[in-house]
Amino acid sequence: MTLKGKVAVVTGGAKGLGGEMAQLFAKNGAKVVAVDMMPLTYEDKNVEYYQLNVTDSAACKEFFDKVIEKYGKIDILVNNAGITRDAMTRKMTDDMWNAVISVNLTGIFNLTRYIGPQMEEIGGGSIINISSVVGQFGNIGQANYSATKAGVIGLTMTWAKEFARKGVPVRVNAIAPGYIMTDMMKTVPQDLLEKFAKQTMLGRLGQPEEIAKAALFLASDDASYITGQTIAVNGGMRL
Numbered sequence: 303m304t305l306k307g308k309v310a311v312v313t314g315g316a317k318g319l320g321g322e323m324a325q326l327f328a329k330n331g332a333k334v335v336a337v338d339m340m341p342l343t344y345e346d347k348n349v350e351y352y353q354l355n356v357t358d359s360a361a362c363k364e365f366f367d368k369v370i371e372k373y374g375k376i377d378i379l380v381n382n383a384g385i386t387r388d389a390m391t392r393k394m395t396d397d398m399w400n401a402v403i404s405v406n407l408t409g410i411f412n413l414t415r416y417i418g419p420q421m422e423e424i425g426g427g428s429i430i431n432i433s434s435v436v437g438q439f440g441n442i443g444q445a446n447y448s449a450t451k452a453g454v455i456g457l458t459m460t461w462a463k464e465f466a467r468k469g470v471p472v473r474v475n476a477i478a479p480g481y482i483m484t485d486m487m488k489t490v491p492q493d494l495l496e497k498f499a500k501q502t503m504l505g506r507l508g509q510p511e512e513i514a515k516a517a518l519f520l521a522s523d524d525a526s527y528i529t530g531q532t533i534a535v536n537g538g539m540r541l
Contacts, residue, residue: 480536
């Protein structure tokens with residue numbers, strides 16, 4: 303699953319799932335531009351850092367122009383940046399709702415609106431949107447988050463049609479992770495982690511590299527006939 307000669311942009315690429323994907327893409331030959339609001343938590347000579355607020359449309363256009371000027375193209379886009387602001391619906395504030403919508407949906411739109419058409423022009427590409435099991439099944443206390451992650455699936459299917467309509471192989475897919483042992487999950491009490499693990503067919507929680515490997519496959523030419531799909535990487539969760 304080589305990415306040799308390809309240029310990849312990974313949002314939310316400073317750590318967690320985004321960091322794993324950025325480093326794995328680089329290991330497999332890609333030149334990676336990791337964007338985030340915080341600095342990288344790792345060092346990789348093939349991963350370039352760019353500070354970017356994906357909710358800022360003008361900043362996204364400026365970033366896009368700079369990448370194209372430097373590298374001439376973008377072959378792969380991973381829309382991974384996302385936040386949570388959890389609360390029961392009756393207690394959810396306007397700020398909590400709007401913040402999650404802004405980052406998790408508008409942020410994806412702001413970059414894809416430029417990079418998707420550019421992929422049409424260069425003759426192909428792969429866009430990978432990170433959704434969630436919560437976007438497929440919902441979750442108590444996450445109305446805002448689940449709405450955005452379900453929206454990501456809708457965007458995925460729409461863009462798969464839009465960017466390939468001229469016969470150009472621009473592929474757009476989503477990954478819906480289950481419970482993955484990122485730093486955020488490591489703060490969850492052990493009894494809850496065990497409960498989550500028992501909800502899966504495999505009886506364990508996922509590791510960040512397992513999401514990264516799925517992304518690597520979708521980014522590579524080995525997935526050349528896969529588009530408009532949501533790949534659930536959740537150990538067979540039963541909600």
